[in-house]
Amino acid sequence: MKHGLYQRIAVYATVALGGLTMVLPFVWMLSTSLKTTAQSMAFPPEWIPNPFVWENYTRITDYMPFFLFLYNSVKIAFFVVFGTLLTCSLAGYAFAKLRFPGRKPLFLLLLSTMMIPTQVTLIPVFVIMKYLGWINTHYALIVPAFFGSVFGTFLLRQFFLGIPNELEDAARIDGCTPWSIYWRIMLPLAKPSLATLAIFSFMGTWNDFMRPLIYLSDMTKMTLPVGLALLANHQDIRIPLIMAGALLSLLPILVLYVFGQKYFVRGIALTGMKG
Template identity: 50%
Template sequence: MRRGSHKLSRRLFLLLLYAVLTAGAVVMVAPFLWMVSTSLKAPHETFMLPPIWIPEDFRFENYAEVFDRLPFFRFLLNTATIAGLVTFGVLLSCSLTAFALSRLRFRGRDLVFYILLATMIIPAPVTLVPIFAIMRRLEWTNTFLPLVVPAFFGGAFPVFLLRQFFMRIPRDLDEAAVMDGCSAFGIYWRVILPLGKPALATIGLISFMGAWNDFFGPLIYLYSIKKQTLTLGLATFQGYYATDWHLLMAATVIVTLPILLAFLFSQRFFVEGITMTGIKG
């Protein structure tokens, strides 16, 4: 009798959980649907009561109009270029550092590691003004260089994660490689990089996403329209057409779609990668 009621309450509890989770899921998805819906509306339909979720006819012209008003395709190319180069730079420089910090033995190694760890507490705004001044002096403003070049000089967080991962690769492999006449660089190139692929993929994904979604960097460095990225282009578009909601939402869809598609195709990988970085302690 007791067991029976226990089971029943367990079922009710589960039902309640599903109800709550589904309601939450609706709250998460509805804004996206509203975005797409608005982007396909005629202007007057955006101001109708009660709200229309499915427009009379789908005005794909809105998208054409967005591309007419600002070069969003160009923004897409610029963003992909920057994000690709940043990812490459981070992977290259951080894997070199992490390799030295995890597989080589030399004096001062641990000191370098602790200094690097300590730099994690320095918030980015602290170095903003001098770095901007340097970039301006180098005449790098309004080019991709200020956004891309620093990525080739390592970074505390990716190095930390890669080092953790590299340390778990058996040391015997290094020694076997040495027997075969490998130099340190050979070990890095032939042993550590291939075996470190999962960690490198995670770091690559995070770097790519970070660069793709970055707004502040492009905002202060890129000012001519042709040089802008998707996020900055969206801000520019909003600046011009603040209340043309149908166009603004079409632009927002254009900016959001690539990353959503990427997510759909690599979902599990995304979530696992993020989990790995979250539980770093």
């Protein structure tokens, strides 16, 4: 398909305008985060901070334990990703390649639970956590991941199905148990799929708001989104500080995104859902 010059310019302009709309809020966030309180409330708004108040970024820690929130977020996300990968890869491999009674109906049952929105199980799971004494602990957020995610199992099962059976048969003749096949052959092969699932569950956990909001009440245990929302609720907090905090909370995931784009894109393309 050929395009005339004007057409190309028009297309490029549209793309650029749309792209600008996409980044403008982030630029606005950055600009506001460097302003004085007074300048942040100038009308019409000014884009260039004058003076640049870099202290806004250091002053956040006066109002909230930012690095503690960051540590909590990283810690929870790490264990959740680890648990999800472990359980889902085991189950995904078993459902794809191992023969055992009840495999098909159980898998169907598992798949059908995908239709259950998390909000319906929210209250009973909260009650379970209450009886376990895990309210206001990170266990409430981490442990469920070790019991698998339907999406993750489904994703990895689909991947394992694509691996030819001959590979496994050969290993079996060599006397490998299903465990060593899983560990030595299947997992290394599944690296790209595991990376996709890892990124996907990392993103879900990092940005999760509702569950930490419900479970965590100690300031010292909160994750970034909840801590940030709490900070923003304070009546006498300044807008530039909130924007600085919001931007800082975005940084880790943005950096990860820039380096691991293709996994992000694949993860999203596979589910088509977020939020």
